[in-house]
Amino acid sequence: MSDHAADVPDVAVIGAGIIGVACALRLARQGLRVVVIDQQEPGRGASFGNAGHLATEQVLPIADLSILKRLPAMLMDPMGPLRLDWKYLPRALPWFTRLLLNLRPAPFQRTVAGLRALNESSLGAWQRLLADIARPDLMREDGSLLVFERPESRQAIEALQARMRHQEVPVDHWQATTVRDRAPQLSERIQGGLFFPCTGHFLDPFHVVCELVHAAKTSGVQFLKQHVQGADLHQNGVSLITDHGRFNARQVLIACGAHSAKLTAALTGKKVPLDTERGYHLMLPHEHDRLPFAVTSLERKFIMTPMTDGLRLAGTVEFAGLDSPPTMERAWQLHRLSHGLFRRELNAEAATPWMGFRPSLPDSLPIIDRVCEGKVLLAFGHQHLGLTQAAITAELIGQMAAPKAGNPAGVLPAIEPYRLGRF
Template identity: 65%
Template sequence: MGSHDQATQSTARQAEITVIGAGVIGIASALSLSRQGWRVRVIDKHVPGMGASFGNAGHMATEQVFPIADASILMRLPRMLLDPMGPLRLDWRHFPKALPWFTRLLWNLRQTPYQASVSGIRALNEASLGAWRRLLDSVDGTHLLKEDGSFLVYERENSFAAIQALQARMAAQGVAVESWQGNAIRDVAPQLAETIRGGLFFPATGHVVNPFSVVDALTNAAKAEGVEFHQDEVLSGEVHSRGVTLKTARSRPIHADKVLVACGAHSAPLTADLTGIKVPLDTERGYHLMLPREQERLPVAVTSLERRFIMTPMTEGLRLAGTVEFAGLHRPPNMQRAWQLHRLSQGLFKTPLDASEATPWMGFRPSLPDSLPVIDSAQDGKVLLAFGHHHLGLTQAAVTAELIATLATQGQKASSSALALPELTPYRLDRFSS
């Protein structure tokens, strides 16, 4: 056996936890695990932060406590299938494969499971910003988060009733929400058009100045604390008495005492390998359009009620995001959907947005039909799971990392955490075992 093989085998034996997935949830979890005393390795076929975490809207969406769909989705289904540029799109070629997922989604719209989903989302969201403050403070990254609130604005007179109803629903769930008139909104964001009649302000929300910079700061901190990073693809896994063995595309099999599955929309096959449970995971294909010449246009994130998209100010420009497409993992992106976001912005500002040098993007948001993630341990603690956060992956990443670190230590190492974390029952894997 050569020295390289010996070194590789030695390294493989030293790592106690292997994290599969280098998005914001995987990296935040790797850092939290390392700080609990575990030796950690991260594996992803991409550079850290270059998947869905790269292109998210950047909005810390703590106000979004409701599931990704309600009963109105039935009325919208024909348009979803027929309108390729609609804000919610279902590719007809993906429809047969997606039908079981949508059936489960509709089943979860019954009152009892719907309210359970709301409670589960709210619990994570309420703990999210505090967890992010702790995490970013620990990596000298507090400047990456702006907690200045966000707006949901409306333009049509007949939208006022919908805004009032939404405000009442959110307030009933404990969401901090205020009703603002159009002139008050323009005092904060003076470039918005006079057609903005009013909207809701969410004071307990914020945005990051660059999602990739957040992941990069966490990655650098993790490397400084000894976390290893490997660019490789995990093909399959097997649990046995000594831990878990992973088969990869580029290297020999890797052994770990524990693994964390945190590879977003790609998590279902490996979860089935390791636990025997088939998770009904689909993907919301999200698009954004980055406008580098619009860095000063808005001070906070602004969402349009009627146009159904969000605009977030970042250091590199203004990011337009929010369109959702169900078309699976393998169809090529339709970047016209990203450019459609610029067309949707027309009329929202006193002067049009400058789209010169704009760049489009598409990524995969992992979505489960009850709108709750899987955050759990299985196989006597050998398999940890953190995926399925749909469009709240950035928002819930830091608190998920704290929950994973707690799960990893239970029964093996004393946890020093005294944090008031959400109870894990709503996020258990076994809700999909029947």
């Protein structure tokens, strides 16, 4: 692209996942000239394979102190729900140490308050975004269910319900009879569960990205398939170094998920403690109409979400960095975990496994900020809540990029908990 002032876009968005694309659309609708740059096609990273759950109920940190007891199993069991590759342990230890420090009372409360503020605004933001592109049909607002099977788990369920109510998360306790009435294909082993009415799911997360891309292109957003290798600031904005040469913009938005740390350090001088939860899914194309909404197993620690193309099993977490090859057996393990949860076992014929990177910070909160005199915008680190928080993040970024543009949602969450400067 030419360096002539007239050709320089207002914002270059680095990252074509759900967050980058939602932000790009928002910025374009505010009248800004926007370019999105990614080395992959839009939506082909973590946005392609997430669980599809609009997880507004998840207002607690990604781990608790029980992780200390589970550390030996995390290292020794390659198929466990939470795995830490022992070869990655030296690199992961500082991150895990910070994670544990953030579980102390004061930082814990800051995390919960920050997650609540985003999640309580997420459903409304998605409703506005999907209405804006005339595709409200992409989302189902029919709640989600957390089930338990063992009688001894009842106490844990009741304790979780109390914690959720304390955080003002809408939640209902369902007895086994209610579960069987609402989800009749689930096994008789189900003892009951917690139903979260103010959640939902997406029928096809990748298709959501595609629809947002279409709307963005209609609004003038340009998409470039390039690899951004570095960046620096200059008087009139930002210069990006790509495998196609230099690219200038007045502002840059870093929204490339687990790959955001290097660019953030180059532009801000701040080394952020960003790691990745490698998430897996298994898509079952022959499983339709098994579940009316997303169902999570308390004991088995995975989620099942009904989608247009079948039933998606997801939820396993692995800490092994960005460079290690995927352990696809972990995806197939999800099918084994489903055994006994249904009256008739799930059909795994022609199933497809997948692995992607969830960008995670040790305080479980994303970075959403405007730094470097407004030349650099940041939107990454949403861990497993990227899909949930994408639309509200786009509204926040829109307000930061063009504060005078206003906001149709009215009052947005305060951005203080998500500032880069907290690290």
